[in-house]
Amino acid sequence: MQIQTTPQDHHIARLAALAIGLHMVEAILPSPIPGVKPGIANIVTLFVLYRFDLTTAAWVSLLRVFAASLLLGQFLTPTFMLSLSGALTSLLMLVLASRLPRRWFGPVSLSVLAAFAHIAGQLLVVRLWLIPHVGVAYLVPVFATAALTFGLVNGLVVARLLASHDAAPRS
Secondary structure (H helix, E strand, O other): OOOOOOHHHHHHHHHHHHHHHHHHHHHHOOOOOOOOOOOOHHHHHHHHHHHOOHHHHHHHHHHHHHHHHHHHOOOOOHHHHHHHHHHHHHHHHHHHHOOOOOOOOOHHHHHHHHHHHHHHHHHHHHHHHHOOOHHHHHHHHHHHHHHHHHHHHHHHHHHHHHHHHHHOOOO
């Protein structure tokens, strides 16, 4: 039995591999505040959302979470659950935000919204499962600041990639 693949399948697999690679690089970067990471792999997800569609972006995001957790030995650990909850809530936010007028909501604003959703999903899991204490709320300003900062930076990178991709000559 042989599975038939298309050139688009191969392109999406390369993008998912890029997202997995970026996730792996990010995993080894030191963090001044535990749990705060720039989310550079989410650049790929947002790029795929704009170049393909929401379903493809969801596949890339979820493949990244599962494959990276397997490669890092974190599958089904609390770290995996936090990553998965962040990915799912940011994808849900992208589903909702994709209905907003593109005239006013571009890659930067979608990236910021997705970053806030990602952090919200993770903090919810932390509060309900890992640290069931109201003190978790004290972390919100720190993580919200990180979400805003990294959401802006990642969104600007995506906007630049999209602009350069559109300007590149087609072969």
